[in-house]
Amino acid sequence: MVEDQPTSxxxxxxxxxxxxxxxxxxxxxxxxxxxxxxxxxxxDAARQRTDGIDVVxxxxxxxxxxxxxxxxxxxxxxxxxxxxxxxxxxxxxxIDAALARHPQLILVDELAHTNAPGCRxxxxxxxxxxxxxxxxxxxxxxxxxxxxxLNDIVAGITHVRVRETVPDNILEHAEIIAVDLPPEALIExxxxxxxxxxxxxxxxxxxxxTPTKLAALRELAxxxxxSNVDRRLSDQLELSGEARAFVSGDRLMVAVSPGKGGAQVxxxxxxxxxxxxxxxxxxxxxxxxxxxxYGAQREQLADNLALASSLGASLMTVAATDVGQALVDQARxxxxxxIVIGKSRRSxxxxxxxxxxxxxxxxxxxxxxxxxxxxxxxxxxPQRAVDPHPYRDPMLAxxxxxxxxxxxxxxxxxxxxxxxxxxxxxxxxxxxxxxxMGGAIWSAVWAALAFNFFFxxxxxxxxxxxxxxxxxxxxxxxxxSVVGAxxxxxxxxxxxxxxxxxxxxxxxxxxxxxxxxxxxxxxxRVACSEIGGLLDVEAIIVSIEDDGLVVRGNEHYxxxxxxxxxxAKWTLENGDPAGRDTGTLNAADWQFHPxxxxxxxxxxxxxxxxSQQRVIRPDDATLLASLVDQxxxxxxxxxxxxxxxxxxxxxxxxxxxxxxLGSIAHDxxxxxxxxxxxxxxxxxxxxxxxxxxxxxxxSRRLQRFLNDLLEASRIEHGxxxxxxxxxxxxxxxxxxxxxxxxxxxxxxxxxxxDADCPLVRTDPLLVRHVLINLIDNALKFSxxxxxxxxxxxxxxxxxxxxxxxxxxxxxxxxxxxxDRFERLEGTDRVGGSGLGLWIAKNFIEAVGGxxxxxxxxxxxxxxxxxxxxxxxxxxxxxxxx
Numbered sequence: 001m002v003e004d005q006p007t008s009x010x011x012x013x014x015x016x017x018x019x020x021x022x023x024x025x026x027x028x029x030x031x032x033x034x035x036x037x038x039x040x041x042x043x044d045a046a047r048q049r050t051d052g053i054d055v056v057x058x059x060x061x062x063x064x065x066x067x068x069x070x071x072x073x074x075x076x077x078x079x080x081x082x083x084x085x086x087x088x089x090x091x092x093x094x095i096d097a098a099l100a101r102h103p104q105l106i107l108v109d110e111l112a113h114t115n116a117p118g119c120r121x122x123x124x125x126x127x128x129x130x131x132x133x134x135x136x137x138x139x140x141x142x143x144x145x146x147x148x149x150l151n152d153i154v155a156g157i158t159h160v161r162v163r164e165t166v167p168d169n170i171l172e173h174a175e176i177i178a179v180d181l182p183p184e185a186l187i188e189x190x191x192x193x194x195x196x197x198x199x200x201x202x203x204x205x206x207x208x209x210t211p212t213k214l215a216a217l218r219e220l221a222x223x224x225x226x227s228n229v230d231r232r233l234s235d236q237l238e239l240s241g242e243a244r245a246f247v248s249g250d251r252l253m254v255a256v257s258p259g260k261g262g263a264q265v266x267x268x269x270x271x272x273x274x275x276x277x278x279x280x281x282x283x284x285x286x287x288x289x290x291x292x293x294y295g296a297q298r299e300q301l302a303d304n305l306a307l308a309s310s311l312g313a314s315l316m317t318v319a320a321t322d323v324g325q326a327l328v329d330q331a332r333x334x335x336x337x338x339i340v341i342g343k344s345r346r347s348x349x350x351x352x353x354x355x356x357x358x359x360x361x362x363x364x365x366x367x368x369x370x371x372x373x374x375x376x377x378x379x380x381x382p383q384r385a386v387d388p389h390p391y392r393d394p395m396l397a398x399x400x401x402x403x404x405x406x407x408x409x410x411x412x413x414x415x416x417x418x419x420x421x422x423x424x425x426x427x428x429x430x431x432x433x434x435x436x437m438g439g440a441i442w443s444a445v446w447a448a449l450a451f452n453f454f455f456x457x458x459x460x461x462x463x464x465x466x467x468x469x470x471x472x473x474x475x476x477x478x479x480x481s482v483v484g485a486x487x488x489x490x491x492x493x494x495x496x497x498x499x500x501x502x503x504x505x506x507x508x509x510x511x512x513x514x515x516x517x518x519x520x521x522x523x524x525r526v527a528c529s530e531i532g533g534l535l536d537v538e539a540i541i542v543s544i545e546d547d548g549l550v551v552r553g554n555e556h557y558x559x560x561x562x563x564x565x566x567x568a569k570w571t572l573e574n575g576d577p578a579g580r581d582t583g584t585l586n587a588a589d590w591q592f593h594p595x596x597x598x599x600x601x602x603x604x605x606x607x608x609x610x611s612q613q614r615v616i617r618p619d620d621a622t623l624l625a626s627l628v629d630q631x632x633x634x635x636x637x638x639x640x641x642x643x644x645x646x647x648x649x650x651x652x653x654x655x656x657x658x659x660x661l662g663s664i665a666h667d668x669x670x671x672x673x674x675x676x677x678x679x680x681x682x683x684x685x686x687x688x689x690x691x692x693x694x695x696x697x698x699s700r701r702l703q704r705f706l707n708d709l710l711e712a713s714r715i716e717h718g719x720x721x722x723x724x725x726x727x728x729x730x731x732x733x734x735x736x737x738x739x740x741x742x743x744x745x746x747x748x749x750x751x752x753x754d755a756d757c758p759l760v761r762t763d764p765l766l767v768r769h770v771l772i773n774l775i776d777n778a779l780k781f782s783x784x785x786x787x788x789x790x791x792x793x794x795x796x797x798x799x800x801x802x803x804x805x806x807x808x809x810x811x812x813x814x815x816x817x818x819d820r821f822e823r824l825e826g827t828d829r830v831g832g833s834g835l836g837l838w839i840a841k842n843f844i845e846a847v848g849g850x851x852x853x854x855x856x857x858x859x860x861x862x863x864x865x866x867x868x869x870x871x872x873x874x875x876x877x878x879x880x881x
Contacts (some may be wrong), residue, residue: 023132025174026139027111029225031217034189035181037141038062038109042071045107045139049075056103059093059124061110083116090116095127098136105137112146112164125166142166144221153274157216171228178225183214227277250278253336254308255285255327255357261375262304265342268373270311272340282308283316283330285323302614305621306581317621324360331368338369397443400427405450420455506534507626514634521552523638527605527631528553534627535607535620541631542568542592543603563588564606571604580608581615591615593624595632602635668706675699722763722847729757729792729799732764736771740779748779749788757794760867766843767865770851771801773836774863778805782860801865809855817853
């Protein structure tokens with residue numbers, strides 16, 4: 001089956017969410033060493049650093065090239081970890097330090113590198129995989145010869161077997177940047193000593209760096225990069241839900257036929273797909289003649305499909321009466337750029353009588369390349385089922401014609417003789433409708449002979465005297481044959497349509513049953529029962545729970561033997577079919593198919609047939625694939641429903657907690673105001689002066705805490721309604737300092753205000769609340785001897801407010817700093833309710849601004865508030881206001 005496309009918004013959202021959780025991988029791909037991969041990577045990193053991206057160099061191999069080393073100067077380079085091995089001191093990438101630093105982008109050169117013994121991972125690509133899982137973007141380099149899938153091809157070109165390889169799935173969702181250099185320029189660099197030392201360069205020129213080898217490697221690299229661009233385009237179109245009406249890369253479709261010649265065509269398609277690095281689909285057209293294929297060739301068709309699946313093709317079965325047109329239509333629907341089809345060496349007489357599917361496809365496939373693979377004639381001759389009653393159709397046709405002749409003889413006195421030939425067409429039509437094609441032909445023959453024998457002079461002989469009767473006889477025979485053939489074609493089309501309708505009805509009923517279940521065991525039981533009935537097999541569903549296999553859906557099979565259990569585990573781990581009639585663990589009794597969805601592996605479906613026959617007949621391959629997909633989606637729905645219930649419970653809990661906090665804050669506000677008033681009235685002199693000061697400070701702190709709770713309640717209920725007005729930010733800062741009692745000579749807060757700042761259209765109360773939170777935090781968690789700096793900077797019509805302190809600063813993992821109830825341990829933001837910065841972020845965003853935090857040079861933290869250019873009020877507007 002062709003892989004299902006994520007057509008629903010929910011599926012696209014899940015795929016987008018999973019992609020956002022991971023870091024993005026950028027791979028600089030080259031055809032050979034020395035093309036400039038590291039140099040290009042460092043150049044791009046420098047530009048990104050200029051754009052404000054946090055870039056760190058984890059590993060960058062300069063290989064002694066001075067121009068590459070110069071690019072490292074402006075970048076932060078992480079120190080490497082040292083390992084002792086066999087008396088040598090080895091330096092390797094420090095993944096723990098990288099995870100602790102957690103930059104936005106890290107450069108890790110030479111993806112195929114093998115790490116020293118003692119490292120966490122034996123391969124550097126495994127380090128990169130861990131960085132991506134942690135959400136860090138990674139840029140890396142690799143040469144085309146290090147890709148696992150191309151290892152054999154490269155070895156055939158260069159006669160050198162590369163031992164350090166990288167699995168292709170690491171680069172599956174990566175952005176590939178091809179770093180290209182013509183072979184002549186690369187050889188010049190080698191001769192100039194810019195790649196290897198002189199003695200090494202001489203050997204390389206005679207072995208690896210030859211123009212022909214470099215040209216071949218260059219072609220491989222560029223083709224791989226192009227296929228990556230096409231794959232990323234397809235993924236983006238799928239996620240965006242846009243229509244895909246164009247082809248931007250190679251896609252192959254191979255027509256699979258019975259016989260050993262079909263296997264030859266499949267292998268040729270696989271070689272072509274590998275050469276083009278293109279996906280490919282194996283299609284079987286189920287026409288009336290194809291369904292008549294019988295015996296060993298029917299089994300061979302199943303083997304050909306299994307071969308295509310094992311070689312990596314997607315499978316599809318299409319019901320149609322016109323094989324050539326169906327292949328062309330399917331190629332257009334699949335956006336295939338090339339069709340691979342087999343053609344036997346038949347005589348011109350045979351092709352004139354039966355036609356050539358290959359020629360028909362070539363004639364109709366406009367804009368699509370067609371590759372014709374010659375196969376042996378013996379392999380292409382279809383073996384038809386032996387009719388146990390070969391004389392049944394001729395005899396039934398004779399009875400129908402004979403009955404019609406009898407009726408005509410009885411009615412001849414009342415009908416015109418010219419209507420006899422038309423009446424004799426009736427048994428031909430009936431025969432074509434009730435019998436097979438052969439019965440229609442026999443009926444046409446009997447009708448023509450009956451017309452000659454009974455209704456032309458001389459009667460009761462096969463001799464014809466009149467030229468008009470000769471013409472009538474010929475026309476009757478021709479018309480009868482054509483009508484019979486057309487009626488037979490309509491009958492086959494009706495049978496095909498009925499088969500498709502039955503298939504769709506079965507799938508619709510199965511989907512309806514699956515959609516009404518809400519229990520995992522019941523879903524498995526119904527799925528196995530329905531699949532078993534539709535395919536005449538035994539079915540089970542296997543999943544991993546508590547580190548063991550659990551079998552569901554069939555009470556007669558609760559435990560698997562050792563081989564079947566191994567096949568089920570292999571399918572669960574690798575996501576590919578295994579077991580009987582497959583290329584993996586064929587000795588098993590069960591055949592297992594993965595239940596894969598956007599959420600991951602839901603389990604595996606196992607099917608078995610008690611007899612020694614093939615588990616799945618070729619006719620049922622499409623139906624099985626659809627049933628597997630429907631079963632997987634049913635289990636995915638159960639998982640999503642469970643998660644939805646959990647989200648509902650969390651939302652209800654959050655609403656209850658918000659209501660409780662809001663209620664507590666309101667109830668405590670009045671008595672707290674009285675307490676504050678009382679503490680302010682107590683003189684701050686005497687023997688209890690220090691206690692009074694503590695009471696005042698803590699009561700104010702408690703008041704701010706209750707205010708935070710009230711503001712949090714307002715945010716959660718969507719009650720933030722900014723009151724926008726033209727504001728002088730200097731006045732806002734002065735008011736904040738008065739509220740915090742930082743206006744006297746002993747103040748710890750100093751300001752640096754740009755004198756040319758214009759008025760800003762914003763909500764002064766919200767901005768004031770945010771500044772109070774930021775400055776109060778800075779005062780609370782900075783040393784008493786340090787100063788807090790408040791900057792107001794107006795440049796390029798943009799207003800920036802910054803609060804700078806000299807506290808311990810922010811840790812590398814401070815991404816959740818502005819989340820609700822977030823308190824980061826080991827920083828200058830410990831303590832309090834964990835609501836202040838969350839409230840600040842919501843308030844600033846409500847007035848159209850932004851807030852960010854970073855570490856300050858020399859120690860401490862910087863919190864920056866930015867107001868966009870659209871909120872700045874011009875001088876003329878301010879005066880008018």
